[in-house]
Amino acid sequence: MIKKLVIFGVGLIGGSLALALKRANYCEEIVGCSRQASGLEKAVELGVIDRYTLDPAEAVKDADMILLAVPMGAMASVLSAIKGHTSADAVITDAGSAKASVVAAAESVYGTVPENFVPGHPIAGAEKSGVEAALIDLYVDHKVIVTPLAHTSRDAELRVIAMWEAAGADVESMDVENHDRVLAATSHLPHALAFALVDTLSRSEVSEDIFHYAAGGFRDFTRIASSDPVMWRDICLENRDAILESIEAFQKNLSSLHDMVAESDSSGIMDMFSHAKSARDAYLKKQS
Structure with missing residues (x-):
């Protein structure tokens, strides 16, 4: 009490x-x-x-x-x-x-x-x-x-x-260091990506069409880009090292996807997407 x-x-x-x-x-x-x-x-x-x-x-x-x-x-x-x-x-x-x-x-x-x-x-x-x-x-x-x-x-x-x-x-x-590393990956990186994606699309020459035809997938993925920018700016600055580590790991994986798409690597793309689906499905099962 x-x-x-x-x-x-x-x-x-x-x-x-x-x-x-x-x-x-x-x-x-x-x-x-x-x-x-x-x-x-x-x-x-x-x-x-x-x-x-x-x-x-x-x-x-x-x-x-x-x-x-x-x-x-x-x-x-x-x-x-x-x-x-x-x-x-x-x-x-x-x-x-x-x-x-x-x-x-x-x-x-x-x-x-x-x-x-x-x-x-x-x-x-x-x-x-x-x-x-x-x-x-x-x-x-x-x-x-x-x-x-x-x-x-x-x-x-x-x-x-x-x-x-x-x-x-x-x-x-949890100890402080582990907390910051885990949250950088599970929360801070997703927010940074959502903000960056919406910012990128809003600066496109066809941004009006992009937002006009955006559907559920776009809304689901970018929902957190409506979060408080001041709060998330502070988080990026205050947990900088762990967030940079997560961004760099994501950039490496995204670069691999870029190369697989450029090379029409069907099996490589399928492996990445299947692995991601299995990982997320396992996460959701544990949450239920």
Whole structure:
């Protein structure tokens, strides 16, 4: 049970958690904090949070759980704003998509990552953003990864796990480096490819016809290109090395496909496509 949860960044991620925890009666009070009042006023109006403040120091007073659901580039500034204002038993966690960057941000502010800071990442989302997009069941049967460090308080970790489980999530632990490499391949690369494809097609001389005749396959593949560009710009910069590794591996495979098509290599194309289909079918079977 959480007495006072403070959420920095009450958008899709933070707002969905707030709604889920309210349904579970897991929080006595949920307070939102941001740089602008408009989104927070909407969050109160929608019943997502109980109240808000624009003052980070005031927000975290007497809080026992603090969630940073802000863009990756804003993590350090929020931590700096609340440093020295949190209670001794307050747990700090985040929802950032690149954990090494978050750890570095905490180190830059505190010198070393506090033992009550538990890096985390909910593997759930949507292409829409803002508090209006918040969903009460966003985390149900979705994974949340926590990446505690060697000196992270076990009690703090368990409290973060319990919070996400109360929202319906399946929580797993992973080390920071492995998390960033895996997410670069499974999330960051697909988003980068979707953005790049839509950008490429939009600059074509026949872009009007391309979008006019685009059907379900195009919509399915490019849906995530409607995601928040600021958030994904930050992710590309903050998880740069792992994303570059994934892009380079994809470029190598795409180059092979290019050569097979150029050479009319029927068997090579069939092998690649069959292997991809088998891999995806196996993935879907495990999900069911």
